[in-house]
Amino acid sequence: MAHAFEKLHWSRELEFGQYLTPGSLDDALQMLADGKGQARVIAGGTDVIPELRRRHLKASILVDITRLPELRGITQEGEDIVLGGLVTHAQAPASALIRERAGLLAQGCAAVGSPQIRNLGTLAGNLISGQPAADASIPLLALDARVTIASLEGEREVPLKEFFLDVGKTVLDSTREVLTRIRFRALGPDQGGCYLRLSKRKALCLPMLVCAVQVTADPQAKVIKEAAIALGPVAPVPFREVRTEESLRGAAASRQVIAQAAENASAWCSPRDSLLRGSCDYRQEMVKVFVRRGLTKALEQAGCTLD
Amino acid sequence: MHPGLKDGNMSTLKLSFKVNGKLTSLAVAPNALLVDVLREDLGLTGTKAGCREGECGACTVLLDGEPVNSCLLPAMKAAGREVTTIEGLVQEDGTLHALQQSFTDQGASQCGFCTPAMILNAKALLDKAPHPDEGQIRQALSGVLCRCTGYRKIVQAVQNIAQGK
Ligand code: FES
Ligand code: FES
Numbered sequence: 001m002a003h004a005f006e007k008l009h010w011s012r013e014l015e016f017g018q019y020l021t022p023g024s025l026d027d028a029l030q031m032l033a034d035g036k037g038q039a040r041v042i043a044g045g046t047d048v049i050p051e052l053r054r055r056h057l058k059a060s061i062l063v064d065i066t067r068l069p070e071l072r073g074i075t076q077e078g079e080d081i082v083l084g085g086l087v088t089h090a091q092a093p094a095s096a097l098i099r100e101r102a103g104l105l106a107q108g109c110a111a112v113g114s115p116q117i118r119n120l121g122t123l124a125g126n127l128i129s130g131q132p133a134a135d136a137s138i139p140l141l142a143l144d145a146r147v148t149i150a151s152l153e154g155e156r157e158v159p160l161k162e163f164f165l166d167v168g169k170t171v172l173d174s175t176r177e178v179l180t181r182i183r184f185r186a187l188g189p190d191q192g193g194c195y196l197r198l199s200k201r202k203a204l205c206l207p208m209l210v211c212a213v214q215v216t217a218d219p220q221a222k223v224i225k226e227a228a229i230a231l232g233p234v235a236p237v238p239f240r241e242v243r244t245e246e247s248l249r250g251a252a253a254s255r256q257v258i259a260q261a262a263e264n265a266s267a268w269c270s271p272r273d274s275l276l277r278g279s280c281d282y283r284q285e286m287v288k289v290f291v292r293r294g295l296t297k298a299l300e301q302a303g304c305t306l307d
Numbered sequence: 308m309h310p311g312l313k314d315g316n317m318s319t320l321k322l323s324f325k326v327n328g329k330l331t332s333l334a335v336a337p338n339a340l341l342v343d344v345l346r347e348d349l350g351l352t353g354t355k356a357g358c359r360e361g362e363c364g365a366c367t368v369l370l371d372g373e374p375v376n377s378c379l380l381p382a383m384k385a386a387g388r389e390v391t392t393i394e395g396l397v398q399e400d401g402t403l404h405a406l407q408q409s410f411t412d413q414g415a416s417q418c419g420f421c422t423p424a425m426i427l428n429a430k431a432l433l434d435k436a437p438h439p440d441e442g443q444i445r446q447a448l449s450g451v452l453c454r455c456t457g458y459r460k461i462v463q464a465v466q467n468i469a470q471g472k
Contacts, residue, residue: 014338017337019383053359053360064383114361115446115450116428204362204364
């Protein structure tokens with residue numbers, strides 16, 4: 001019995017037969033191309049290895065990209081912050097630049113898995129795994145991040161809004177492409193962000209709800225110029241509550257407006273009933289709380305204290 | 308199973324790395340994980356394999372000083388790097404590391420399955436911040452599950468070292 005179960009659902013031996021360690025991005029892309037769909041990228045491995053074990057993923061060749069120098073580092077280019085494809089969930093919050101100019105992302109990264117997982121797992125991997133409540137993906141989505149994807153045919157840049165397709169599915173094909181960079185604008189003085197998470201425990205626990213907010217405000221006029229609200233898991237993919245965002249464009253930064261926005265956001269999203277993550281009703285209530293709290297805190301950071 | 312695996316003709320790779328300060332070289336299967344190389348090839352059974360999925364933390368080792376789950380780590384990722392296991396903390400003459408002694412004194416280890424991982428995570432913390440507060444200690448240990456102790460004595464054992472007791 002145990003054996004039959006293992007054969008179908010979980011395997012102690014991992015089935016890949018080749019482990020390649022390219023020294024440059026060009027080599028890595030060539031190895032993937034030579035693998036003709038049988039090769040797959042591995043970086044931190046914190047998702048790939050369990051997925052191979054559970055047989056959700058098949059690959060006979062793993063191409064380990066963690067030694068590629070091109071994919072390292074956190075840099076500032078003008079007003080943009082650029083993260084290399086290998087930046088881990090431990091490295092991002094350790095960077096003063098990320099903490100000061102993208103605090104919501106630092107907080108999201110710090111909520112992932114456990115310290116050991118954060119030392120291995122990359123933000124790029126968090127995006128590519130395509131989970132609806134991924135802790136780094138939701139703030140990146142609120143930050144309007146764009147990713148650069150490389151293949152033998154060249155590079156393309158994709159905004160995150162177009163990146164996620166379905167649970168576990170993105171526009172990136174890990175059998176021939178590598179996510180090389182994540183880029184977004186650093187928060188300016190008239191901007192603010194907030195990351196909120198609801199989970200049963202503080203470590204090693206998937207979230208019941210994640211909400212990330214970014215706002216741009218005019219603190220003198222007390223007006224919201226732009227708002228971005230990302231939520232998960234309320235849909236098969238990390239979700240931007242676009243209708244609420246639109247209703248906030250140019251609106252007064254007041255408690256009343258924000259309470260209404262929270263009502264709207266909660267009415268428009270329908271999380272599934274889940275034994276693990278809580279009922280739809282409960283999480284809808286929590287969407288209301290999080291959107292209100294997230295907008296309030298983000299506005300405060302942008303210099304707009306609500307009366 | 309991969310066709311090459313059973314026949315034994317799948318070509319092996321050479322893994323050279325430092326284990327507990329000693330340069331070590333051995334042949335490993337391409338799909339070998341670090342936890343199994345440590346336990347089965349090198350006989351370092353202080354590192355435990357629990358869930359094999361990154362949940363329990365029992366397999367924690369230090370890779371270049373940072374705690375990682377060795378059950379999630381293809382062995383070849385350790386090539387050219389330095390791995391520290393619980394065995395590496397004991398001195399040549401058998402004297403226990405201060406953390407090991409403190410765990411013993413406090414009764415912070417019951418069945419002991421989580422203990423090596425707890426101690427290695429604590430060591431990584433103390434190497435960076437010698438005087439952490441309780442919050443930092445709990446945070447550093449948050450990736451290891453203990454089903455026996457209730458954590459109180461484990462935290463106390465680390466606190467005693469942090470406070471120089
Ligand atoms: S055995 Fe590695 S985390 Fe459980
Ligand atoms: S002492 Fe038994 S699991 Fe921690």
